[in-house]
Amino acid sequence: MKHIVPVIAVATALTFSAWTTLWAHEEREEKVNPSDVPAAVQQAAQAEAKGGTIVRWEKEGSNYEAVIDNNGKQTGVELTPDGKVVSRHDESKEHKEKGE
Numbered sequence: 001m002k003h004i005v006p007v008i009a010v011a012t013a014l015t016f017s018a019w020t021t022l023w024a025h026e027e028r029e030e031k032v033n034p035s036d037v038p039a040a041v042q043q044a045a046q047a048e049a050k051g052g053t054i055v056r057w058e059k060e061g062s063n064y065e066a067v068i069d070n071n072g073k074q075t076g077v078e079l080t081p082d083g084k085v086v087s088r089h090d091e092s093k094e095h096k097e098k099g100e
Helices: 004-027 039-049 091-097
Strands: 029-032 053-060 063-070 073-079 085-090
Touching: 039 053, 039 063, 039 073, 039 085, 053 073, 073 091, 085 091
Parallel strands: none
Antiparallel strands: 029 053, 053 063, 063 073, 073 085
16 A cells, blocks of 8 residues: 555656646647758658649758648648658648637
8 A cells, every 4th residue: 555655646746747748749840941841751642642733841850741732721741851651631720729
């Protein structure tokens, strides 16, 4: 019984740490100029656009995100610095979740 309080304290601290890390990851998103995006990333994003238009670039940690508008639907494509696609997501859903 005397070990339960430290166990609960450690579990609480780890949970708080995990949430703080996730929150910080979301907040590291920053807009960047297309001229600051590596050529390999730009080429991969153009291939992903498939007739759409890249409306903005963002940097998320070491990765880049191209926001592509295709007939009014915006899709975010996250890419590594060497141009590999990490993920795709609907930008309108992301901004609704953030309350924007």
